Every structure is written in C-alpha cells, then in structure tokens.
Amino acid sequence: MFKIETYDYSDKNIDDLGISYEYHCVYILENGKDAYIGETNNPIRRVKEHNSDSKDNKNKKYNFNKVHIITGLLAEETPAKHYENLLIKLMKVDQRFNIVNRNDGEKPHYYRKNEFELEFDKLWGKLVENGLAKTKEFELIINSSTYKYSPYTVLTEAQQKTLTSIVNTIDSGETLPHMENYKTRPILIKGDAGTGKTVVATSLFYYLKSNQRYRDKKIGLVYANSSTRSEMQEVFKNTKGLSKKDIISPIAVTKQHYDIIICDEAQRLRRGKNLGKYYVNFKIGNERLELDNNHDELDWILNNSDCQILFFDEKQSTCPSDITCELFIERLKNNKRGIRPIKLDEQMRIGAGSSxxxxxxxxxxxxxxxxxxxxxxxxxxxxxxxxxxxxxxxxxxxxxxxxxxxxxxxxxxxxxxxxxxxxxxxxxxxxxxxxxxxxxxxxxxxxxxxxxxxxxxxxxxxxxxxxxxxxxxxxxxxxxxxxxxxxxxxxxxxxxxxxxxxxxxxxxxxxxxxxxxxxxxxxxxxxxxxxxxxxxxxxxxx
Structure with a gap:
C-alpha cells in the first residue's frame, strides 16, 4: 500500500524536515493553488532545487510551502516515473491544482506495468482523502437517483473507485500505443456475477456523454445478448439525455467508426462457431471491415473503435459461440496491444455476500x-x-x-x-x-x-x-x-x-x-x- 507524508517548510528549515529516503518516491510540491509533481530518490535535494534562486529555476515564483511524499511500491525508478507521468496528466484534468510541470515526464513501458496500474487505482483514493485531488465530478452527476440499472444509480465506494480508475485511464492516455507499430490497450474490468459491472458500465456511459470533454465523441454501449440489450434499451429510452440507440449490438460497430466502445458482458462476444442463422450477419459484419471469417466480434470492436472498455467474467461463458477466455486474453496480450486491468470484486447483487x-x-x-x-x-x-x-x-x-x-x-x-x-x-x-x-x-x-x-x-x-x-x-x-x-x-x-x-x-x-x-x-x-x-x-x- 501507499503512504503519503506531508511536510510544511520554508526556505530556512528544509534541512530540518527529517526526510531521509534512499529509494525512489513521488513528491508533490504545492502552495494551495499551484503544484509540481516529480520523482526522486533524494527529496531534500529536489525541494532545495525547486526553491533555489538560480535563474534557471522557473518554480521559485510559486513559493511552494508544502511537500507531500508518496512512498510504498515506488522504491524502483521505473514505476516511480510511471506514477509521476500518470499524476501529472490526471491532476491537470482534476484541476484541484494548477499543475506547473512543463512536460508530462516519462511514460515507461515495462514488464510489471499492469501490477503497478492496479495499485495506482488505490493511490488516487488516498490523494482525494488527503485533499490533493477533487472528488471526481461524475459522483455529482450520477448520484441523483437510485433505480436499478439506471446510470443515475448511487454507486458504492468500490464501484466509484472502479469508475474513477476507468476515467483516469482514459484521461491519462494509458490506452494509447506506447510505441510505433503497437495498438491501443483495451481497459479490461473483471468481476464475478453480482459485482455491479452493468451499473458501472451504464454510469460510465452517462458520465462520458455528460462530460464536456467527451460529449462530442461517438460512444456506444454494446451487448451481445439480445434480451439484456432489450432491457438496457428500455432503461436508456426512459433516461433524460440518453437514447435507446445508444445501446447497440456488436454488428452495429461494423457500420461506423466509434471513438469509444463500452462492452458489457464481453464474454458473450461471438466467434464463427455454432452461430445458426446469425452466421449470415456474422459474415456481413466481417465483410464490412474487410476481414475474413476467422475474425470475430471482438475483432470488430478492436478494429473499428479508438478506445475499448470491456467488462468480462470468463465464468459466465455458456456457449461454443462465445470467444474462449484463452483466445480472448491471448488476443489482447499477444497482438502488440496488451490490457489495462481493473478489478471489481465487491458483491452488490446477492445478499449472501461475496463468498x-x-x-x-x-x-x-x-x-x-x-x-x-x-x-x-x-x-x-x-x-x-x-x-x-x-x-x-x-x-x-x-x-x-x-x-x-x-x-x-x-x-x-x-x-x-x-x-x-x-x-x-x-x-x-x-x-x-x-x-x-x-x-x-x-x-x-x-x-x-x-x-x-x-x-x-x-x-x-x-x-x-x-x-x-x-x-x-x-x-x-x-x-x-x-x-x-x-x-x-x-x-x-x-x-x-x-x-x-x-x-x-x-x-x-x-x-x-x-x-x-x-x-x-x-x-x-x-x-x-x-x-x-x-x-x-x-x-x-x-
């Protein structure tokens, strides 16, 4: 886990703060209005540099008087640089502070990236608790009613954290290719039955459509199962600001390019096996995207959208037409794409609890x-x-x-x-x-x-x-x-x-x-x- 230590200081007492880290950490300098984010293995030295009278020091004018040092899983340089990069991008979007960094730092790509991204989701909540980030605006947007499946549903703390993690990942650009010839990374949210995946999916869609940064984007919420799709279309038809047309089938993705696709119950996306009468439409979908019939509905989403958020529970695969879990994950990880993992593990539906x-x-x-x-x-x-x-x-x-x-x-x-x-x-x-x-x-x-x-x-x-x-x-x-x-x-x-x-x-x-x-x-x-x-x-x- 993470620890955030806060120190008040002036130019005269920096040496007396008792900060003695010999490993990498992330720090935030701030004055209540402006903030600078960095990573170092010597925070005393860096604080002095930010307050020096050197003509090359652009930060002296901000008169930083607090430093917050974040430690925990950041003892190595690479993950520390990764968190520095994420925090600069996301705190700019959050607007709790005016972020004065002149660039976004480095965006490293490394073997354990997924592990550290999952931990970052926990760190953001601590920043909010410590007043270093604002409560995300979606909480104000969606917490106005409490009816089932509605995007207005009041979310639990765990669901809000999941939604925060998804939005933070999109805002930070973490889904974008990290180098040439690589592809976008889908956000993959895993959770058991009853953990609230559908509520998070609909709340996410409503948040994006209501947010100034995304309201002009082409966004679709995909359901492969026709009965679930019909239920959700009725919900959206009766929700102000949304439309029945927002809930789409996988084949609809082949008809036009989407900026963002949210796919709930992604384990029900189909491949070309045991499709019955649907095989005719399956062929048409592949032909539209100039793909052969070895491709499937996951390919349609990956090929005809810029950002993908997939809600997935492999244990709910019930038919040979479902893309197998092994193929699903292998496709994402081994195709110069990778995934951004997020976990949702709080039981919300079943009164018996998570066990x-x-x-x-x-x-x-x-x-x-x-x-x-x-x-x-x-x-x-x-x-x-x-x-x-x-x-x-x-x-x-x-x-x-x-x-x-x-x-x-x-x-x-x-x-x-x-x-x-x-x-x-x-x-x-x-x-x-x-x-x-x-x-x-x-x-x-x-x-x-x-x-x-x-x-x-x-x-x-x-x-x-x-x-x-x-x-x-x-x-x-x-x-x-x-x-x-x-x-x-x-x-x-x-x-x-x-x-x-x-x-x-x-x-x-x-x-x-x-x-x-x-x-x-x-x-x-x-x-x-x-x-x-x-x-x-x-x-x-x-």
Missing part, C-alpha cells in the same frame, strides 16, 4: 470442502417441486421479480405448437419462456420457465432454479456428468466435446444460481445429484 458466487462454482465443479451458510439469505434445496413453486409464488406476491428457470433439458415443443406442454415435473406443466427480450417485464409470463437466453446479466429477487435431467450424478465415478440425450440446445451441443459440453452446462446453471438478490431455491431432478447437493445446501422444511 456465495465462489461457493456455487465450487459445488458445481465439486471443489467444495466445507458447508457454508449465508445469513439473511434464503438458499434452500427442495425435495418437492410443488413446494418450491408455491413458495416462489408467495414471494412473487410479496416482493415481485421472482421466476423459475432451468437449463435446456427439455425440448421446446411450444415453438411449433403453442398448445403443447414443454416441461412436466411432478405433474406440474410449464411452458418455456414465450419471448427472450422483455420477458421479465411481461406479467403474463410469470408462470413460464426462464432460460439462459432470458436471464444473464439481470437480477431477480428470488430465483427458483431447476437442475434438469441434463445433469446426473455418476456414483461409480463420483462425478457430476452430462446426459447428452436430455440436452436440447443444438447451438451448444453440436461440435462440443463431452468436457466442453459439461463446462457450458455447469456454467449455465452457475449463472442461473447467481441471479437472486434475496434468495435462491433449488430443485434437482436426478435423485443422486440431489443427494450430493443436500450435503451443501439446507433442505427446505415445510
């Missing part, structure tokens, strides 16, 4: 080595499907936004014949979701079964998850296994190996199991698999 999402993945991937309980959160396993349906209906009447959902373990018979029953469990007949876009807001669809195509990226108050017959517990091999005969999503199944299919199905259920804000109810069709889950989830008692 819930890892616990779900540990259960599904059989890595759990202890039973966890979650205070003030209803996480229950049901042995009776009718009991789960009844309780979920009660919750719907009480708080609303409660839905059933499952994996693609039943045929969609109603697609051809709307009188047919799609799903039958314990004598209860249910239809698949009648629509993907806008399903949550359709009150007539409350008794339908949701799917991975209707719910990713969205919140429910209570979720009733049915783990269907596509999964079973193989007691011989002590493994959660896939029954291909009971899995009916051809876009996922075709061409996928058994291990790949298992990963996609497990990730699908993980996504569904992490939608609930107040509670998650689970019913398991396979008896042996229910027995396995009963070791880790409390059974509901009527």
């Amino acid at each position: 819930f999402v890892p616990y779900i993945y540990n259960l599904l991937y059989q890595r759990a080595n202890e039973v966890k309980s979650f205070n003030d959160y209803e996480f229950k396993l049901f042995t009776s499907f009718s009991d789960m349906v009844k309780l979920l209906e009660e919750k719907e009447n009480d708080v609303g936004l409660c839905r059933l959902c499952t994996g693609y373990a039943w045929e969609w018979k109603g697609r051809e014949d709307n009188t047919s029953t799609d799903i039958s469990i314990e004598g209860i007949n249910i239809k698949w979701n009648s629509q993907t876009s806008g399903w949550l807001s359709n009150q007539d669809a409350k008794r339908e079964m949701g799917s991975i195509y209707t719910l990713p990226g969205l919140d429910l108050n209570y979720t009733g998850v049915v783990i269907g017959p596509d999964l079973f517990f193989d007691k011989t091999n002590n493994t959660i296994s896939v029954d291909r005969g009971n899995f009916f999503d051809s876009k996922v199944k075709n061409g996928a190996t058994d291990e790949e299919l298992r990963k996609y199905i497990l990730n699908t259920y993980a996504v569904l199991l992490t939608r609930g804000i107040k509670g998650t109810y689970v019913y398991v069709c396979d008896d042996n698999l229910r027995e396995y889950f009963a070791k880790y989830i409390n059974i509901h008692i009527c």
Whole structure:
C-alpha cells in the first residue's frame, strides 16, 4: 500500500524536515493553488532545487510551502516515473491544482506495468482523502437517483473507485500505443456475477456523454445478448439525455467508426462457431471491415473503435459461440496491444455476500470442502417441486421479480405448437419462456420457465432454479456428468466435446444460481445429484 507524508517548510528549515529516503518516491510540491509533481530518490535535494534562486529555476515564483511524499511500491525508478507521468496528466484534468510541470515526464513501458496500474487505482483514493485531488465530478452527476440499472444509480465506494480508475485511464492516455507499430490497450474490468459491472458500465456511459470533454465523441454501449440489450434499451429510452440507440449490438460497430466502445458482458462476444442463422450477419459484419471469417466480434470492436472498455467474467461463458477466455486474453496480450486491468470484486447483487458466487462454482465443479451458510439469505434445496413453486409464488406476491428457470433439458415443443406442454415435473406443466427480450417485464409470463437466453446479466429477487435431467450424478465415478440425450440446445451441443459440453452446462446453471438478490431455491431432478447437493445446501422444511 501507499503512504503519503506531508511536510510544511520554508526556505530556512528544509534541512530540518527529517526526510531521509534512499529509494525512489513521488513528491508533490504545492502552495494551495499551484503544484509540481516529480520523482526522486533524494527529496531534500529536489525541494532545495525547486526553491533555489538560480535563474534557471522557473518554480521559485510559486513559493511552494508544502511537500507531500508518496512512498510504498515506488522504491524502483521505473514505476516511480510511471506514477509521476500518470499524476501529472490526471491532476491537470482534476484541476484541484494548477499543475506547473512543463512536460508530462516519462511514460515507461515495462514488464510489471499492469501490477503497478492496479495499485495506482488505490493511490488516487488516498490523494482525494488527503485533499490533493477533487472528488471526481461524475459522483455529482450520477448520484441523483437510485433505480436499478439506471446510470443515475448511487454507486458504492468500490464501484466509484472502479469508475474513477476507468476515467483516469482514459484521461491519462494509458490506452494509447506506447510505441510505433503497437495498438491501443483495451481497459479490461473483471468481476464475478453480482459485482455491479452493468451499473458501472451504464454510469460510465452517462458520465462520458455528460462530460464536456467527451460529449462530442461517438460512444456506444454494446451487448451481445439480445434480451439484456432489450432491457438496457428500455432503461436508456426512459433516461433524460440518453437514447435507446445508444445501446447497440456488436454488428452495429461494423457500420461506423466509434471513438469509444463500452462492452458489457464481453464474454458473450461471438466467434464463427455454432452461430445458426446469425452466421449470415456474422459474415456481413466481417465483410464490412474487410476481414475474413476467422475474425470475430471482438475483432470488430478492436478494429473499428479508438478506445475499448470491456467488462468480462470468463465464468459466465455458456456457449461454443462465445470467444474462449484463452483466445480472448491471448488476443489482447499477444497482438502488440496488451490490457489495462481493473478489478471489481465487491458483491452488490446477492445478499449472501461475496463468498456465495465462489461457493456455487465450487459445488458445481465439486471443489467444495466445507458447508457454508449465508445469513439473511434464503438458499434452500427442495425435495418437492410443488413446494418450491408455491413458495416462489408467495414471494412473487410479496416482493415481485421472482421466476423459475432451468437449463435446456427439455425440448421446446411450444415453438411449433403453442398448445403443447414443454416441461412436466411432478405433474406440474410449464411452458418455456414465450419471448427472450422483455420477458421479465411481461406479467403474463410469470408462470413460464426462464432460460439462459432470458436471464444473464439481470437480477431477480428470488430465483427458483431447476437442475434438469441434463445433469446426473455418476456414483461409480463420483462425478457430476452430462446426459447428452436430455440436452436440447443444438447451438451448444453440436461440435462440443463431452468436457466442453459439461463446462457450458455447469456454467449455465452457475449463472442461473447467481441471479437472486434475496434468495435462491433449488430443485434437482436426478435423485443422486440431489443427494450430493443436500450435503451443501439446507433442505427446505415445510
């Protein structure tokens, strides 16, 4: 971590300040109005030089009377120069002080740059605490209302820090190529389900469109998933200053060049595999940018925009058409591009807290080595499907936004014949979701079964998850296994190996199991698999 030490001084007492650093640090000289930023391994010498009567000294006229010395991870010259460069650029934008540096210092590029950039995000908050930077103006812009997904949503401290880090990175020019023949560096924000990536994405878009420096820029907010895109278009349609047209699909990026692209749920960007009817549009998108079909939607964003902000959670990849995590990261790091990493790790959606999402993945991937309980959160396993349906209906009447959902373990018979029953469990007949876009807001669809195509990226108050017959517990091999005969999503199944299919199905259920804000109810069709889950989830008692 960082330490900021502040010293008051005059020309006469510089030697008495007791500053004795023999390693590199960053310092800020200021007089309340003007400031100079530098790096050194001898701050006493540098303070004297800035206050000397030499005719070459341009800073004497400012009468600096305070020096703030920043130490911590800056003991080496290269990261210290990097922080000096960032602070000069960003404090000029921040305007707490008139920055008098005549240049921006050096912009070094080195092996551990990402590590030090992540730490810089923490340093900026300390500067604000110490009065050396202003609270970023976006806090005043966006903290005016509190409705879900709105760019006006009041952000948590962690979300505000993430937003600050993104804006600081753009303002500092850190995404620009650091030398000839290199390409722009995308900003990559990683976070688990429920850490508020969508809220940060919409708040970022609103901030940029409302800010004088960016309002003339061509900016788009991309969603690959049509149902999430539809939900966000409705939010933006009803938000003053924004438009439904601001929320775009990946293929829209191929139609015109963008200054800034924000892509939420970037793990859903597609490659040319298992695309079905969309393959026609996929080819058209590549043709527009004069790319062959070995390229994909990530290429469209990288090739037709100047700055990219990508929100990413590899664990929510649920389909072979998704660009694999390995390919996604390799493309950025090994293509003379690199990434600017930012972490978002505070659980915001799920009332169970930050340990819930890892616990779900540990259960599904059989890595759990202890039973966890979650205070003030209803996480229950049901042995009776009718009991789960009844309780979920009660919750719907009480708080609303409660839905059933499952994996693609039943045929969609109603697609051809709307009188047919799609799903039958314990004598209860249910239809698949009648629509993907806008399903949550359709009150007539409350008794339908949701799917991975209707719910990713969205919140429910209570979720009733049915783990269907596509999964079973193989007691011989002590493994959660896939029954291909009971899995009916051809876009996922075709061409996928058994291990790949298992990963996609497990990730699908993980996504569904992490939608609930107040509670998650689970019913398991396979008896042996229910027995396995009963070791880790409390059974509901009527």
